[in-house]
Amino acid sequence: MITLTFHGGARTVTGSKHLLQCGGESLLVDCGMFQGLKELRVKNWEPTPFSAAGLNGVVLTHCHIDHCGVLPRLVRLGFAKSVFCTPPTAEILPIVLADTAKLQMEDAAYFNKTGLTRHAPALPLFDQGDVQATVKQLSPVDYGRPFKVGRRFTVRFLDAGHILGSAMAEVTVDDDGRSVKVLFSGDLGRFDAPMTPDPDPPPQCDYLVIESTYGNRLHTNASPHDELAETVRSVVEKRGVLLIPAFAVGRSQQILFILKELQNAGRIPSLPIHLDSPMAFDTTAIYLRYLSGRQVRMDLLKGGGSIAGPNVQLHKSQRDSGRLSKLKGPAILIASSGMMSGGRVLSHAQNLLPLSSTVVAFSGFQAEGTRGRRLVDGERTVRIRGAEVQVRAEVVDLAGFSGHADFQELLSWTAGIKEPLKTAFVVHGESSAAEEFGQKLRSQRGWQVVVPSMHQSVEL
Numbered sequence: 001m002i003t004l005t006f007h008g009g010a011r012t013v014t015g016s017k018h019l020l021q022c023g024g025e026s027l028l029v030d031c032g033m034f035q036g037l038k039e040l041r042v043k044n045w046e047p048t049p050f051s052a053a054g055l056n057g058v059v060l061t062h063c064h065i066d067h068c069g070v071l072p073r074l075v076r077l078g079f080a081k082s083v084f085c086t087p088p089t090a091e092i093l094p095i096v097l098a099d100t101a102k103l104q105m106e107d108a109a110y111f112n113k114t115g116l117t118r119h120a121p122a123l124p125l126f127d128q129g130d131v132q133a134t135v136k137q138l139s140p141v142d143y144g145r146p147f148k149v150g151r152r153f154t155v156r157f158l159d160a161g162h163i164l165g166s167a168m169a170e171v172t173v174d175d176d177g178r179s180v181k182v183l184f185s186g187d188l189g190r191f192d193a194p195m196t197p198d199p200d201p202p203p204q205c206d207y208l209v210i211e212s213t214y215g216n217r218l219h220t221n222a223s224p225h226d227e228l229a230e231t232v233r234s235v236v237e238k239r240g241v242l243l244i245p246a247f248a249v250g251r252s253q254q255i256l257f258i259l260k261e262l263q264n265a266g267r268i269p270s271l272p273i274h275l276d277s278p279m280a281f282d283t284t285a286i287y288l289r290y291l292s293g294r295q296v297r298m299d300l301l302k303g304g305g306s307i308a309g310p311n312v313q314l315h316k317s318q319r320d321s322g323r324l325s326k327l328k329g330p331a332i333l334i335a336s337s338g339m340m341s342g343g344r345v346l347s348h349a350q351n352l353l354p355l356s357s358t359v360v361a362f363s364g365f366q367a368e369g370t371r372g373r374r375l376v377d378g379e380r381t382v383r384i385r386g387a388e389v390q391v392r393a394e395v396v397d398l399a400g401f402s403g404h405a406d407f408q409e410l411l412s413w414t415a416g417i418k419e420p421l422k423t424a425f426v427v428h429g430e431s432s433a434a435e436e437f438g439q440k441l442r443s444q445r446g447w448q449v450v451v452p453s454m455h456q457s458v459e460l
């Protein structure tokens with residue numbers, strides 16, 4: 001008997017954790033952190049509903065926090081086997097997890113100092129020691145090369161085209177002679193996008209676990225270049241600061257690159273650009289190394305071999321970051337996290353949101369309950385570190401930058417599955433997006449579709 005249980009990413013975009021079990025063996029696909037709504041965030045603290053020590057292995061689709069963010073906690077809870085991922089993910093993951101642990105420690109210290117917590121003392125979910133232990137368990141495997149997890153699971157990574165190193169995971173389960181293929185789409189990227197290859201076509205499978213972030217939305221045709229150029233010009237006119245909260249992995253590099261192209265084409269003036277993210281700083285080098293050898297729709301090595309233009313200043317230390325509080329416009333400031341749920345962008349938001357000369361530009365999906373979502377929805381006050389902050393800044397949503405396929409792109413991708421599928425499970429979407437996308441799969445593909453709820457188990 002094979003069971004599949006959805007311990008996260010079910011009717012939410014965060015906390016992805018899918019557990020496959022067969023004949024006493026178990027495999028976890030992704031170990032993401034819950035973000036946004038408080039009722040989800042508290043789940044990060046709950047004991048795992050399965051034995052961490054009993055897992056035969058973990059497979060990671062990519063290194064965004066909502067897929068890998070609580071892996072060190074799993075290790076702390078006794079998981080000691082291998083974590084399989086692609087080679088770029090294995091290089092970026094230590095940087096992402098160390099940064100997450102650092103933010104966890106800083107938040108705990110802050111809450112203990114200010115007393116703004118009901119927990120005494122406030123503790124981090126995990127620390128740098130847990131991260132170091134986790135990194136030792138990483139086992140990189142190239143795309144397309146099958147590998148075994150336990151005796152029953154054979155896994156193969158395919159390119160999901162979402163960020164560098166992102167993968168779909170094809171898992172073949174050996175149920176005492178019966179072979180069942182489950183395809184996990186991971187986060188699916190877009191076709192013809194700058195800096196990422198197109199997603200690989202799906203292999204034939206018995207079951208599909210598919211994301212639905214934009215399951216009920218179509219992206220506009222706006223090019224990221226046009227949107228960003230217009231936003232930069234508006235902030236230059238106001239002589240303000242353009243604050244771009246951006247995921248440190250993937251999105252920051254893409255924005256820097258497009259800014260450089262716009263500047264070279266004379267579409268925006270050359271103004272000071274500050275990248276305030278040690279994590280983006282460290283991952284940029286990894287990006288350059290991998291992308292230079294790949295067929296992507298951009299020649300990074302053209303024009304000096306750098307993602308960023310000469311007017312970009314990188315800020316690594318906390319002291320450098322602090323100096324940016326006096327930043328005068330016109331200027332561009334890029335900092336993580338992308339949904340304003342933590343990180344250095346918070347202090348900049350505290351300083352800049354009350355100013356009418358500021359433009360805040362979001363460049364990715366904003367999950368329910370995050371500050372990013374509140375701002376995009378037009379709220380005029382947000383709470384940051386216990387303080388109410390008035391929003392006089394202009395808030396824009398750069399929809400052209402999305403790293404996720406919209407429902408039309410998702411549907412066309414699924415057309416590659418020709419054999420009859422037993423069931424499609426729609427995950428990684430808020431309830432309305434997942435339900436609507438499930439309905440589309442039923443009507444257009446004729447598939448049996450399940451939109452699982454949190455902790456729901458199904459037999460395959």
Ligand SMILES: [Zn+2]
Pocket residue numbers: 062064162187
């Ligand atoms: Zn992602």
Ligand SMILES: [Zn+2]
Pocket residue numbers: 013064066067187428
């Ligand atoms: Zn995701």
